[in-house]
Amino acid sequence: MESKSNINIVHHSTPSNDAVDAVVKIIESLGRDWFSDGVSGETRRDLSLQHLLTAEEGGKIVSFLTFTSVEGDIRIGMIATQNDLRNRGYGKSLIKKLKELAISMGYNRITCLTVPENSNPNYASTLTFYERCGFKVTKRLTEIWQSGALELSCDLIVP
């Protein structure tokens, strides 16, 4: 699927309370199949010091990505699309915008951590999503979260 050109992506360097509320609503729409209890509260705190990209449709935030800078790379904290609007190109459009932004800010790499597919089978689709967006698994971390994590990364090609 190509990322849609008509999706409105907004960069919030200091997310407003309304934007954070919309993000929490999306997290809660996905529920326990995806996120453990406490993730909404953690994300609220993270967003007081992180940046946010949102995808909007009809003025409503339907997908988001949080990010910051870690050891000289852009690090995605969390990405999610409202449950009933997944697989319509929102996530890919957010990653495309993040790559453009990262290149314009002088970064060479985007990294993220995600849940291993063998500890939650739902996350097999998340891995496919990241791979379609140009990410590769770079590390399998064991001593983190409850059942480890995958580190993914994407090298940025400066045009």
Ligand SMILES: CC(C)(COP(=O)(O)OP(=O)(O)OC[C@H]1O[C@@H](n2cnc3c(N)ncnc32)[C@H](O)[C@@H]1OP(=O)(O)O)[C@@H](O)C(=O)NCCC(=O)NCCS
């Ligand atoms: C991962 C997620 C953010 C992707 O967002 P999205 O808006 O559904 O993604 P898109 O519609 O832009 O899909 C982009 C690509 O990923 C693929 N993809 C998306 N969902 C998929 C699925 N369930 N199974 C297989 N591939 C999938 C699409 O086919 C598309 O590939 P293509 O462009 O080569 O055809 C979304 O599915 C989600 O919220 N997942 C649950 C939460 C999560 O896992 N977050 C990440 C961990 S923090």
